[in-house]
Amino acid sequence: MAERQPTxxxxxxxxxxxxxxxxxxxxxxxxxxxxxxxxxGLVAVTCAKEWDIVAVRTGLLIFSACALAGIGWVGFAAWKxxxxxxxxxxxxxxGRAEDRxxxxxxxxxxxxxxxxxxxxxxxxxxxxxxxxx
Amino acid sequence: MTHPSGLPEPEGPYxxxxxxxxxxxxxxxxxxxxxxxxxAWETPKGWRYITAVNNTEVGKWYCxxxxxxxxxxxxxxxxxRLQLAxxxxxxVSADRFNQLFTMxxxxxxxxxxxxxxxxxxxxxxxxxxGARDMPFPRLSAFGYWCFLIGGIFVIGSIFFDAAxxxxxxxxxxxxxEDEGPGSxxxxxxxxxxxxxxxxxxxxxxxxxxxxxxxxxxxNLMPLYAWYVLVVGGMILFAxxxxxxxxxxxxxxxxxxxxxxxxxxxxxxxxWQHLFWIFGHPEVYIIxxxxxxxxxxxxPTVARRPIYGYSWxxxxxxxxxxxxxxxxxxxxxxxxxxxxxxxxxxAASEAVVIPTGIQIFAFLATLMxxxxxxxxxxxxxxxxxxxxxxxxxxGVMLALAPFDFQAHDTYFIVAxxxxxxxxxxxxxxxxxxxxxxxxxxxxxxxxxxxxxxFWLTFSGFNLxxxxxxxxxxxxxxxxxxxxxxxxxxxxxxxxxTVGAFIIAxxxxxxxxxxxxxxxxxxxxxxxxxxxxxxxxxxxVPEESWGVRSIPHVTTRYPxxxxxxxxxxxxxGRYYLPDAKEGKRETLVTSVIDAEPVQxxxxxxxxxxxxxxxxxxxxxxxxxxxxxxxxxxVxxxxxxCCIIWWLWTATxxxxxxxxxxxxxxxxxxxxxAGPASVGWWAMWITMLGDATAFASLVFGFFFYWTAxxxxxxxxxxxxxxxxxxxxxxxFAVTWSSTVGARWLNRRGQVGxxxxxxILAPLAAAGAAAALVGSVMHLDPESHVYPAxxxxxxxxxxxxxxxxxxxxLYCLAGSLFGKxxxxxxxxxxxxxxxxxxxxxxxxxxxxxxxxxxGAL
Numbered sequence: 004m005a006e007r008q009p010t011x012x013x014x015x016x017x018x019x020x021x022x023x024x025x026x027x028x029x030x031x032x033x034x035x036x037x038x039x040x041x042x043x044g045l046v047a048v049t050c051a052k053e054w055d056i057v058a059v060r061t062g063l064l065i066f067s068a069c070a071l072a073g074i075g076w077v078g079f080a081a082w083k084x085x086x087x088x089x090x091x092x093x094x095x096x097x098g099r100a101e102d103r104x105x106x107x108x109x110x111x112x113x114x115x116x117x118x119x120x121x122x123x124x125x126x127x128x129x130x131x132x133x134x135x136x
Numbered sequence: 137m138t139h140p141s142g143l144p145e146p147e148g149p150y151x152x153x154x155x156x157x158x159x160x161x162x163x164x165x166x167x168x169x170x171x172x173x174x175x176a177w178e179t180p181k182g183w184r185y186i187t188a189v190n191n192t193e194v195g196k197w198y199c200x201x202x203x204x205x206x207x208x209x210x211x212x213x214x215x216x217r218l219q220l221a222x223x224x225x226x227x228v229s230a231d232r233f234n235q236l237f238t239m240x241x242x243x244x245x246x247x248x249x250x251x252x253x254x255x256x257x258x259x260x261x262x263x264x265x266g267a268r269d270m271p272f273p274r275l276s277a278f279g280y281w282c283f284l285i286g287g288i289f290v291i292g293s294i295f296f297d298a299a300x301x302x303x304x305x306x307x308x309x310x311x312x313e314d315e316g317p318g319s320x321x322x323x324x325x326x327x328x329x330x331x332x333x334x335x336x337x338x339x340x341x342x343x344x345x346x347x348x349x350x351x352x353x354x355n356l357m358p359l360y361a362w363y364v365l366v367v368g369g370m371i372l373f374a375x376x377x378x379x380x381x382x383x384x385x386x387x388x389x390x391x392x393x394x395x396x397x398x399x400x401x402x403x404x405x406x407w408q409h410l411f412w413i414f415g416h417p418e419v420y421i422i423x424x425x426x427x428x429x430x431x432x433x434x435p436t437v438a439r440r441p442i443y444g445y446s447w448x449x450x451x452x453x454x455x456x457x458x459x460x461x462x463x464x465x466x467x468x469x470x471x472x473x474x475x476x477x478x479x480x481x482a483a484s485e486a487v488v489i490p491t492g493i494q495i496f497a498f499l500a501t502l503m504x505x506x507x508x509x510x511x512x513x514x515x516x517x518x519x520x521x522x523x524x525x526x527x528x529x530g531v532m533l534a535l536a537p538f539d540f541q542a543h544d545t546y547f548i549v550a551x552x553x554x555x556x557x558x559x560x561x562x563x564x565x566x567x568x569x570x571x572x573x574x575x576x577x578x579x580x581x582x583x584x585x586x587x588x589f590w591l592t593f594s595g596f597n598l599x600x601x602x603x604x605x606x607x608x609x610x611x612x613x614x615x616x617x618x619x620x621x622x623x624x625x626x627x628x629x630x631x632t633v634g635a636f637i638i639a640x641x642x643x644x645x646x647x648x649x650x651x652x653x654x655x656x657x658x659x660x661x662x663x664x665x666x667x668x669x670x671x672x673x674x675v676p677e678e679s680w681g682v683r684s685i686p687h688v689t690t691r692y693p694x695x696x697x698x699x700x701x702x703x704x705x706x707g708r709y710y711l712p713d714a715k716e717g718k719r720e721t722l723v724t725s726v727i728d729a730e731p732v733q734x735x736x737x738x739x740x741x742x743x744x745x746x747x748x749x750x751x752x753x754x755x756x757x758x759x760x761x762x763x764x765x766x767x768v769x770x771x772x773x774x775c776c777i778i779w780w781l782w783t784a785t786x787x788x789x790x791x792x793x794x795x796x797x798x799x800x801x802x803x804x805x806x807a808g809p810a811s812v813g814w815w816a817m818w819i820t821m822l823g824d825a826t827a828f829a830s831l832v833f834g835f836f837f838y839w840t841a842x843x844x845x846x847x848x849x850x851x852x853x854x855x856x857x858x859x860x861x862x863x864x865f866a867v868t869w870s871s872t873v874g875a876r877w878l879n880r881r882g883q884v885g886x887x888x889x890x891x892i893l894a895p896l897a898a899a900g901a902a903a904a905l906v907g908s909v910m911h912l913d914p915e916s917h918v919y920p921a922x923x924x925x926x927x928x929x930x931x932x933x934x935x936x937x938x939x940x941x942l943y944c945l946a947g948s949l950f951g952k953x954x955x956x957x958x959x960x961x962x963x964x965x966x967x968x969x970x971x972x973x974x975x976x977x978x979x980x981x982x983x984x985x986x987g988a989l
Contacts, residue, residue, distance in 0.1 A: 051840045
């Protein structure tokens with residue numbers, strides 16, 4: 004408890020980017036959600052309107068690769084923000100701005116892992132299921 | 137850049153040093169402060185008790201009401217089980233049976249499970265966050281009264297043989313064509329309650345983001361608060377599609393607009409989509425906050441911090457997102473293309489991962505700790521066992537080919553009860569045992585609790601385990617009886633016996649809950665030796681919430697900050713006093729919880745009761761097609777709400793800043809993004825935008841699903857009027873935002889002129905939009921009907937927006953809204969940002985789409 008708390012100005016300078024918001028940790032799942040909606044919506048319209056399902060599948064698979072790359076990028080940034088290799092702190096339960104900064108990185112990193120799994124799962128039907136039957 | 141309002145910034149040292157905190161407070165000062173706080177937070181006595189708005193009172197009423205509805209729905213389940221105990225039974229008629237199972241499902245979901253989350257959170261969250269109250273106590277009270285009125289109305293219908301009877305998901309055409317008021321009662325009654333749910337979600341999100349104690353950064357929040365945040369967000373995106381669906385459904389029921397009637401271009405599948413976009417996330421809306429209770433109980437019994445805090449946050453947020461990609465797994469047998477089914481099957485399997493992670497985090501915590509087996513832990517263990525079973529059958533059902541076989545059989549009934557009992561009922565009861573000392577300052581009985589647990593647990597398995605087999609052997613859901621000789625007889629009999637054993641367990645639990653406990657000696661303050669802030673509560677009870685708001689730097693402050701309790705009690709922390717005799721709580725920043733404002737919160741009042749009463753009238757009268765009284769009720773409800781806002785919100789303070797303790801001076805007024813009201817508006821409008829998006833989705837759904845939408849030779853909206861409407865909305869938006877801008881710069885006259893022009897333009901624009909579809913006949917085909925629905929949606933929102941603009945104008949004229957104190961117009965501008973976007977989207981859909989499609 005007795006550990007020194009940094010002053011407000013120090014915090015502000017060092018971790019000013021955090022003023023932004025909590026929304027950053029939802030970026031990776033948001034990419035998952037957009038990918039999901041686009042896959043479902045486009046395939047539904049394609050099947051209903053009898054568009055070219057093969058072209059749409061190929062396009063969506065490329066889109067899936069882009070989504071994965073996007074999440075990978077978010078995840079890498081979050082990994083660096085978590086900075087566990089340097090701090091060795093897996094728990095981030097301290098009361099300093101730095102701990103919060105690392106924690107948000109940790110949470111965002113874990114969420115990008117689960118989002119990668121989600122995108123891969125959702126892309127599987129594009130590979131495994133032939134058409135609109 | 138925004139012109140500064142001239143309001144003061146926070147001043148003084150922060151964070152407090154140890155020396156500052158160690159300085160003693162003289163005893164006479166302490167006593168005087170406590171006396172003033174006690175007076176400001178006093179709960180009204182006698183028959184005025186029902187005017188209380190304090191979270192502790194409203195939360196208790198909310199919980200008890202939800203419990204009563206649950207017991208009623210439980211009795212219905214017992215009648216259902218009695219009817220099914222033996223083949224060819226005639227204990228109840230087929231029609232009565234339909235009403236019973238419809239009401240059992242609807243009441244358990246809408247009157248128990250979801251409200252219970254709100255109730256428990258309203259009751260507990262301020263304690264966990266060291267806040268005096270929620271930021272909008274009167275909104276909680278209003279939500280509660282709406283829930284009570286709507287709930288009695290819906291559940292009461294069964295006593296008049298008029299209950300809804302088309303199943304709790306109200307599929308058309310069965311539900312749309314059903315005679316009698318049953319379906320209308322379901323639609324209007326539950327829409328009314330959904331509005332209350334959204335109000336509670338707004339309150340809880342703002343409370344979690346803005347009312348944390350100083351120093352409690354996001355990485356230190358109790359896990360319960362994380363779950364509340366996630367679930368609040370889910371409610372905002374899950375409930376509005378159902379509200380939009382209800383809106384279309386009721387238009388079909390009342391005015392014969394054919395949204396779900398395929399003979400006139402409609403499509404019953406649209407209802408299924410809207411219902412399940414709501415319905416599946418709802419399962420997680422029920423599950424997450426209950427498992428959050430486990431996340432509070434488990435560290436306490438394991439006597440160590442939770443293992444994998446970040447992993448649990450991942451799990452909550454991840455589940456929140458993934459749960460929106462599952463809805464079609466309720467519709468696997470509706471003939472969608474198999475590739476579409478594949479997406480939902482895949483997402484349904486993916487959601488298992490975050491759900492599993494949190495359970496492993498709990499198990500790891502228990503394994504790493506020194507577990508003390510308490511009664512709450514017993515219930516949590518039962519919950520984990522049952523929920524895991526339900527989860528495993530869920531993994532099976534997420535596979536479309538298996539679901540084809542098991543769909544609509546008792547296998548589903550077994551699965552959903554395993555998930556809901558394990559995921560909701562057991563953890564919530566664990567929470568009741570765990571938090572009872574916090575809520576009532578008494579303990580519940582260990583002996584009765586064990587009886588209740590073993591009866592419920594064994595009864596539950598006896599009732600629902602055989603149902604897997606009953607289902608696999610082909611017994612469909614929702615049949616009121618069955619012939620003998622299919623091998624189902626003995627399985628059903630066992631299930632019925634099990635159901636009554638569950639009932640005995642509940643009887644023991646409820647008796648323990650309500651039996652008088654006056655003779656009990658005073659309980660210890662922290663009976664479970666927990667580490668989180670709610671256990672700094674006062675025993676015997678004080679209604680001020682917390683004596684002074686602590687500075688928190690750890691996840692388990694009672695374990696890690698040993699001086700905290702004494703300092704809270706001595707009034708050594710923030711807001712130890714109520715000098716002006718007003719109720720106040722601290723508002724802090726979203727990420728780091730730095731103190732930014734002293735927020736005045738509202739006290740006891742009758743107005744919320746009146747507002748809820750008239751709002752109830754506006755929803756209930758249309759059920760019986762009594763439109764004039766409904767309109768009068770609606771108007772009176774609006775008057776009540778305006779009076780409530782005018783007299784109690786965004787009041788000009790007597791001083792711009794005040795001493796918040798520990799040398800910190802904080803502003804007492806905030807406008808725009810710094811204020812809690814603005815956040816509430818933002819969050820509400822996010823939900824509103826989701827509902828609107830659902831309507832637009834409907835438009836495109838019809839286009840996708842049917843080859844002739846718009847139909848050949850259909851009349852189209854008047855393009856000139858649509859363009860005029862778009863122009864009018866642009867004018868009202870710019871005058872509103874312009875008025876805010878001018879007002880801030882002191883040009884009050886020009887701002888008032890803007891506030892006169894804005895409602896005129898809005899009225900003109902709404903009239904032009906409705907005029908553009910006037911010549912179309914909404915009963916003839918779904919195309920004109922959906923255009924009408926969009927136009928009505930925008931017109932009603934414009935109406936609300938006009939009232940708000942006039943409210944600001946009146947505020948400016950009567951000195952409530954000045955260049956310095958301008959919170960109202962910030963909120964109204966924000967409302968108009970959203971309405972303008974939806975209006976322009978509507979104009980684009982109505983005006984341009986017919987040409988484009």
